[in-house]
Amino acid sequence: MSRSTATSSAGPTGDAILLSENFSINSIDSQKYDRVSRITGSNPDVKFHLDIAHDLYPMQPGETIELVLASTLKLDGSSDIGEAKQGWRDIDEMPTLADAYEYVCYGKIYRFEEAGVDSIKAYISFGGLLLYLEGSAKKLTTLKHEYVYLLVKKV
Template sequence: MSRPAAVSSGPSGDAILVSETLSVNSVNSEKYDRVSRISGSNPDVKFHLDINHDLYVVAAGETIELVLASTLKLDGSSDIEKAKQGWRELDEQPTLADGYDYVCYGKIYRFEESGVDSIKAFVSFGGLLLYLEGSAKKLTTLKHEYIYLLVKKV
């Protein structure tokens, strides 16, 4: 999937690091009161994502767009210092978050090689976890850094 036209490359590079349209294959709500683990894939990437199902409900069989971005600023410039204080407090005009239903801020904390050309990435959004596995070519834009997760149904 291509990056939205409204997001441009700024001094820090492209804002959107990964953008994938994924089918949700399963939803497990049994372990925690307000958290569901959704799992799914597309031909290139598979994922598991913990979401607060009180805030955002996803069902098996639905399709979502999952985006990982380095900033919410539409010009691609960094907002990390303000984000550490709370991304909702950004005193900007429209942001990338305006086009999505579920937004989190977190840190990539681990990578693993998985085969010849496959990478596993692990991200924590305040304890809600994201696991991505895909080709190194698809996930090569990720590194140990703070990122935004943006999700919407397609």
């Protein structure tokens, strides 16, 4: 899948975008928690499970989303990790990558597993809301143990 138009000429430079994929939402499980749903989606290369605050960002099976993992929200690609730990919404008053997305979280990649010959599993926590990715090592090799932003929008 290609990178988002928000990350093209006006987007972050360098290696700021770690993953940018479009996914079809396959199912939504809202039965375990009052305000959190587990979204399951896939594309030909990667599948995912994402815990999401459904009252803030409702989704439906069959919708397509763009899911991006980025190391910074700054459009010039410079690091904002020190600032982000204080609250990513207060980074500065300049435009950021978050302006092009509808749902943004900040979290940490905390575990990797091999899932076969050319497949990787990655686990990311956004303050207790979890993201599980499984897919092609080619697609997921840019991920490493680090802090990342999750950016989501419907396409």
